[in-house]
Amino acid sequence: RKEVEQDPGPFNVPEGATVAFNCTYSNSASQSFFWYRQDCRKEPKLLMSVYSSGNEDGRFTAQLNRASQYISLLIRDSKLSDSATYLCVVNIRGYSTLTFGKGTMLLVSP
Amino acid sequence: SQTIHQWPATLVQPVGSPLSLECTVEGTSNPNLYWYRQAAGRGLQLLFYSVGIGQISSEVPQNLSASRPQDRQFILSSKKLLLSDSGFYLCACTEGNSPLHFGNGTRLTVT
Numbered sequence: 001r002k003e004v005e006q007d008p009g010p011f012n013v014p015e016g017a018t019v020a021f022n023c024t025y026s027n028s029a030s031q032s033f034f035w036y037r038q039d040c041r042k043e044p045k046l047l048m049s050v051y052s053s054g055n056e057d058g059r060f061t062a063q064l065n066r067a068s069q070y071i072s073l074l075i076r077d078s079k080l081s082d083s084a085t086y087l088c089v090v091n092i093r094g095y096s097t098l099t100f101g102k103g104t105m106l107l108v109s110p
Numbered sequence: 111s112q113t114i115h116q117w118p119a120t121l122v123q124p125v126g127s128p129l130s131l132e133c134t135v136e137g138t139s140n141p142n143l144y145w146y147r148q149a150a151g152r153g154l155q156l157l158f159y160s161v162g163i164g165q166i167s168s169e170v171p172q173n174l175s176a177s178r179p180q181d182r183q184f185i186l187s188s189k190k191l192l193l194s195d196s197g198f199y200l201c202a203c204t205e206g207n208s209p210l211h212f213g214n215g216t217r218l219t220v221t
Contacts, residue, residue: 032207034209041198041217042214042215043200043212043213043214043215044154044200044212045212046209046210046211049209087154089210096156096159096167096169097142097144097156097159097204097210098209098210100153100154101153102152102153103153
């Protein structure tokens with residue numbers, strides 16, 4: 001079983017739509033969580049950390065459910081510039097580095 | 111804030127040739143440094159990480175090696191490249207509990 005699993009997509013949505021990504025993690029020693037964004041042929045960049053109480057940054061809302069071991073990212077009012085791959089990332093206690101999901105591709109069309 | 115310099119941005123090398131990719135970091139001291147590879151359409155694969163000068167841990171058996179001759183310098187090398195070494199190579203760093211920060215990457219094509 002993969003440590004971090006994501007729906008690969010692609011998710012095709014029109015501008016202005018609301019889209020949600022889910023991510024599940026298998027290791028109960030996971031202690032911190034992040035969403036990264038990767039544009040085509042570019043490096044991943046931190047989008048936001050995910051806090052236990054949930055957190056919001058503009059049009060982006062991240063939620064964590066420790067009991068069910070999943071993380072979500074909600075994007076409201078999608079923009080063309082939101083088109084990218086969104087990576088779910090987990091910091092597992094005792095691991096040397098972060099564990100990345102394979103990413104979910106989002107395509108926002110006019 | 112941390113700044114990571116990676117070069118070159120793109121590289122085309124024949125099979126069997128050597129490789130040297132360099133990564134330098136500014137704006138931090140004693141960072142943890144990482145080399146990742148992302149093959150076309152695939153996820154990120156951790157290759158090496160280092161918690162200090164001269165300390166290298168290998169995550170995946172490869173024909174690649176890494177060295178950290180200075181605190182903020184991390185080098186990825188190969189004596190003989192394989193076709194399967196093609197990919198997007200990313201240097202990354204963290205300091206303390208900060209999230210992982212990536213360099214711009216080197217896109218390597220082995221022909």
